[in-house]
Amino acid sequence: MPDDFTVTPWEVKGKVDYDKLIEQFGTQKLTDDIKQEIARQAGELHVMLRRNVFFSHRDLDLILKEQAEGKGFYAYTGRGPSQAMHIGHLIPFLFTKWLQDKFDLDVYIEITDDEKFLRNQEVDLDQTREWSKENIADIIAVGFSPDKTFIFQDTEYVRNMYPLAVKVAKKITFSEAKATFGLDASSNIGIIFYPALQIVPTMFEKRRCLIPAGIDQDPYWRLQRDMAESLGYFKAAQIHSKFLPPLTGPEGKMSSSVPESAIYLDDDPKTVERKIMKYAFSGGQATVELQRKYGGNPDVDVSFQWLYYYFEEDDQRIMRIEEDYRSGNMLSGELKQILVEKLNDFLEKHRAMREKAMKEINIYKYDGSLASQMWKKVHERGLSYSTTIFLRRVCGSFPPLAISLSSSSFMAMSNSLLANLTWGLSTSSIAATNSGIIRRSCRPFAKTASLFWKS
Amino acid sequence: MPDDFTVTPWEVKGKVDYDKLIEQFGTQKLTDDIKQEIARQAGELHVMLRRNVFFSHRDLDLILKEQAEGKGFYAYTGRGPSQAMHIGHLIPFLFTKWLQDKFDLDVYIEITDDEKFLRNQEVDLDQTREWSKENIADIIAVGFSPDKTFIFQDTEYVRNMYPLAVKVAKKITFSEAKATFGLDASSNIGIIFYPALQIVPTMFEKRRCLIPAGIDQDPYWRLQRDMAESLGYFKAAQIHSKFLPPLTGPEGKMSSSVPESAIYLDDDPKTVERKIMKYAFSGGQATVELQRKYGGNPDVDVSFQWLYYYFEEDDQRIMRIEEDYRSGNMLSGELKQILVEKLNDFLEKHRAMREKAMKEINIYKYDGSLASQMWKKVHERGLSYSTTIFLRRVCGSFPPLAISLSSSSFMAMSNSLLANLTWGLSTSSIAATNSGIIRRSCRPFAKTASLFWKS
Numbered sequence: 001m002p003d004d005f006t007v008t009p010w011e012v013k014g015k016v017d018y019d020k021l022i023e024q025f026g027t028q029k030l031t032d033d034i035k036q037e038i039a040r041q042a043g044e045l046h047v048m049l050r051r052n053v054f055f056s057h058r059d060l061d062l063i064l065k066e067q068a069e070g071k072g073f074y075a076y077t078g079r080g081p082s083q084a085m086h087i088g089h090l091i092p093f094l095f096t097k098w099l100q101d102k103f104d105l106d107v108y109i110e111i112t113d114d115e116k117f118l119r120n121q122e123v124d125l126d127q128t129r130e131w132s133k134e135n136i137a138d139i140i141a142v143g144f145s146p147d148k149t150f151i152f153q154d155t156e157y158v159r160n161m162y163p164l165a166v167k168v169a170k171k172i173t174f175s176e177a178k179a180t181f182g183l184d185a186s187s188n189i190g191i192i193f194y195p196a197l198q199i200v201p202t203m204f205e206k207r208r209c210l211i212p213a214g215i216d217q218d219p220y221w222r223l224q225r226d227m228a229e230s231l232g233y234f235k236a237a238q239i240h241s242k243f244l245p246p247l248t249g250p251e252g253k254m255s256s257s258v259p260e261s262a263i264y265l266d267d268d269p270k271t272v273e274r275k276i277m278k279y280a281f282s283g284g285q286a287t288v289e290l291q292r293k294y295g296g297n298p299d300v301d302v303s304f305q306w307l308y309y310y311f312e313e314d315d316q317r318i319m320r321i322e323e324d325y326r327s328g329n330m331l332s333g334e335l336k337q338i339l340v341e342k343l344n345d346f347l348e349k350h351r352a353m354r355e356k357a358m359k360e361i362n363i364y365k366y367d368g369s370l371a372s373q374m375w376k377k378v379h380e381r382g383l384s385y386s387t388t389i390f391l392r393r394v395c396g397s398f399p400p401l402a403i404s405l406s407s408s409s410f411m412a413m414s415n416s417l418l419a420n421l422t423w424g425l426s427t428s429s430i431a432a433t434n435s436g437i438i439r440r441s442c443r444p445f446a447k448t449a450s451l452f453w454k455s
Numbered sequence: 456m457p458d459d460f461t462v463t464p465w466e467v468k469g470k471v472d473y474d475k476l477i478e479q480f481g482t483q484k485l486t487d488d489i490k491q492e493i494a495r496q497a498g499e500l501h502v503m504l505r506r507n508v509f510f511s512h513r514d515l516d517l518i519l520k521e522q523a524e525g526k527g528f529y530a531y532t533g534r535g536p537s538q539a540m541h542i543g544h545l546i547p548f549l550f551t552k553w554l555q556d557k558f559d560l561d562v563y564i565e566i567t568d569d570e571k572f573l574r575n576q577e578v579d580l581d582q583t584r585e586w587s588k589e590n591i592a593d594i595i596a597v598g599f600s601p602d603k604t605f606i607f608q609d610t611e612y613v614r615n616m617y618p619l620a621v622k623v624a625k626k627i628t629f630s631e632a633k634a635t636f637g638l639d640a641s642s643n644i645g646i647i648f649y650p651a652l653q654i655v656p657t658m659f660e661k662r663r664c665l666i667p668a669g670i671d672q673d674p675y676w677r678l679q680r681d682m683a684e685s686l687g688y689f690k691a692a693q694i695h696s697k698f699l700p701p702l703t704g705p706e707g708k709m710s711s712s713v714p715e716s717a718i719y720l721d722d723d724p725k726t727v728e729r730k731i732m733k734y735a736f737s738g739g740q741a742t743v744e745l746q747r748k749y750g751g752n753p754d755v756d757v758s759f760q761w762l763y764y765y766f767e768e769d770d771q772r773i774m775r776i777e778e779d780y781r782s783g784n785m786l787s788g789e790l791k792q793i794l795v796e797k798l799n800d801f802l803e804k805h806r807a808m809r810e811k812a813m814k815e816i817n818i819y820k821y822d823g824s825l826a827s828q829m830w831k832k833v834h835e836r837g838l839s840y841s842t843t844i845f846l847r848r849v850c851g852s853f854p855p856l857a858i859s860l861s862s863s864s865f866m867a868m869s870n871s872l873l874a875n876l877t878w879g880l881s882t883s884s885i886a887a888t889n890s891g892i893i894r895r896s897c898r899p900f901a902k903t904a905s906l907f908w909k910s
Contacts, residue, residue, distance in 0.1 A: 067877070094697075114621050117621060117625065118621055120625065125621065125622060125835070126616060149883050152652055154617075155617055155618045155621065158614065158617040159613065159614020159615070159617070162569075162610055162613040162614070162617075163580065163607075163610045164578065165571055165645075166572060166610065166645045167580065169573065169643055169644045169645025169648070170572065170573055170643045170645050170646075171643070172643060172644045173640065173642065173643055173644070174629065174640045174641070174642055174644060174647060175637070175641060177644050178640070183629070184629075184632070185628065185629045185630040186628050186629070186630060187628065187629055188624055188625045188626070188627060188628055188629075189624045189627045189628070189629060189632050189647050189648050189650065189651060190620075190621045190625050190648060190651065191624075191625075192629060192644050192647050192648065193624070193644050193645060193647060193648030196644060196645065197645065225862075324553025349807075363662050371888060378582070401766075448523040
């Protein structure tokens with residue numbers, strides 16, 4: 001019997017059998033053992049872990065082991081900017097923010113304004129940049145740390161990624177990209193190159209990166225895992241979520257092209273109520289009488305699923321709601337009303353955070369501690385451990401992050417690279433990294449360092 | 456009868472029939488009328504124009520017309536870095552330098568370190584960067600103006616080119632790239648994207664660009680000409696040279712993989728003499744007696760061809776050499792000796808210039824007048840004429856070059872873009888373009904300008 005569902009990076013169709021998907025994709029089930037270890041290290045389990053919304057992984061056990069050994073890890077996720085974000089888009093960000101809080105993580109968020117532009121004939125680059133700004137505000141509103149989070153747009157940060165991107169690109173043929181990303185001969189040459197820029201952030205630090213994302217994104221990372229070690233980096237670990245079901249029914253995933261399938265972050269309270277009442281697929285019976293007699297089915301009821309996935313965090317309450325609904329004590333309308341209240345409460349808080357976030361975009365993109373360090377790095381190759389030690393010794397305060405530097409051609413990459421070197425020498429010089437004076441004053445130091453570079 | 460020669464960007468085979476090639480490629484013949492107009496504007500004709508080494512073009516007539524009208528033009532050429540450059544590699548640079556002198560041109564020279572790395576499995580990125588440095592010294596040694604020439608490596612300057620590169624890339628499908636650049640499904644996704652970065656420099660200024668290059672490169676520019684106007688730029692004009700024949704015979708072109716086919720720029724006088732005497736294909740007779748009786752054939756004699764193409768600039772002398780050789784007055788050995796002397800003279804001067812050039816690389820790449828302006832630009836879209844006028848009025852000294860700016864998202868591209876804007880406000884602020892202070896102080900101005908941006 002053929003599967004009655006499809007999951008690819010560009011399509012989710014049918015009622016997904018997640019156990020089967022683990023088998024198909026060859027990922028690992030998120031076991032109770034792993035969850036216990038997360039709880040031990042984090043002090044608690046996020047609601048989406050308790051409820052199996054995150055249900056599958058690759059190398060999460062390694063992440064936890066390396067964390068326990070003091071090596072640490074970092075998190076990477078991203079967003080293809082769109083006109084409006086819906087509730088489903090927030091899932092990986094909500095979870096990543098929790099990870100950041102519990103593990104004190106550096107978090108990198110890639111805004112793929114290039115991909116969005118390249119993939120959609122009718123979209124222009126100015127549009128994707130406008131959307132990026134709006135989406136970034138929604139992402140910041142989730143509550144990420146301003147000094148441990150770097151949000152970057154490809155069309156800007158490519159300057160620091162390209163040398164490593166060509167190394168990644170050289171290891172991916174058109175045939176491979178075609179199979180993995182659903183391309184063909186009529187695809188444009190920009191979208192064909194783009195996967196290289198999606199892979200580079202998995203190599204931003206010289207330790208393992210964890211990617212929280214929908215399981216449909218897994219194929220993207222298989223290519224990364226095939227090549228990462230040959231470039232001197234780590235295979236990316238992943239933790240995979242299920243799809244928050246669309247309002248319209250338990251199949252597929254929410255889609256911006258079907259507005260009634262989703263709640264948008266800017267939907268006002270009335271709109272939320274109307275959409276839930278009108279569209280939220282119900283597992284209840286046709287009449288009040290039948291509902292009282294036979295009860296509803298929470299397993300297919302989208303309102304219940306949304307409460308279960310995230311919006312009712314209290315385990316006792318969600319169990320009671322489930323029992324009441326299944327037994328017929330609770331009517332569909334009552335269940336929907338609970339969701340409406342939870343959603344409107346969430347969205348009200350979100351919008352307040354978002355208003356503040358609009359003023360903080362530059363902190364996350366350019367000026368925060370992690371962001372400003374990242375703008376001074378050119379990604380190309382991880383230095384050896386001994387070189388890192390040398391740099392720390394010479395520079396004193398050399399940031400632990402600045403360990404991906406070009407190996408040769410000091411003057412070639414001079415602006416950004418020497419800015420990196422000046423970091424440890426004089427923080428005030430950073431502001432003037434474009435100046436020839438600073439560049440020249442760094443040369444003697446660059447020469448010394450380059451000896452170690454070569455080793 | 457099938458053609459007995461092949462000319463593609465990746466292969467030149469057989470004895471090229473250049474008239475047929477003009478027909479095949481659909482280019483224009485470089486007529487006497489056009490040459491007269493060049494002579495009128497330039498005051499003279501370069502030896503490679505007089506001798507028909509440059510023999511074909513696209514829109515060179517438009518270039519001359521626009522120049523006469525005061526609109527001007529600029530020149531763009533490039534180099535895929537290699538371990539050692541040979542005499543043949545210098546042809547477009549020697550001619551471009553002459554153009555710069557005569558027309559006071561801005562000249563852009565792209566060093567494709569990314570392409571070289573992506574196209575050759577055995578080459579690593581550090582190598583192509585080392586070669587870039589060496590090749591750049593050879594190019595500077597030709598005598599380009601330090602303040603009107605910008606030499607840039609793709610892996611560095613991509614930061615300023617990517618937004619326009621994705622716009623270019625979106626207009627080229629894999630099928631088109633495949634046909635034009637000899638790619639297939641096993642090609643890596645980096646080399647597939649690369650043509651976009653080769654096209655962007657044809658859009659560096661808001662006037663027409665002239666590309667002096669071997670005619671084998673023409674297919675690259677056909678794609679450019681198909682899309683340029685839709686992006687608000689000019690179709691690139693070209694002037695095409697024949698191939699300086701390899702030492703080993705009048706067919707094909709010089710190849711680095713056949714060392715005896717070429718004279719390298721670092722060949723010492725003894726090596727040059729040995730190579731010419733041993734390998735230079737002769738149009739002479741088998742013995743002195745036969746040569747005296749029947750004379751030689753300068754049309755296939757490589758030594759004569761090299762003298763004719765460039766190394767004997769004196770028209771009277773080259774005519775005399777041709778007559779003497781054809782009549783049998785001059786022996787092959789004598790002809791070769793003339794070339795040896797000319798070459799060694801040329802190479803000696805070149806090496807002296809090169810030694811000086813090694814110390815000037817940063818001027819051409821970063822610090823010269825044109826170079827430093829270019830590092831402050833992000834290429835994306837040409838502004839309308841009225842916007843340019845507005846900017847000049849506001850900024851006073853706004854450089855005529857800085858007319859390719861992003862239209863929206865001021866803060867998005869803040870660093871580079873606002874650097875552009877500050878140019879006219881305060882030259883001293885340029886050194887500190889990365890600083891938040893400057894960025895913030897520019898906001899009021901950015902806001903005003905953005906209104907015009909939108910128009």
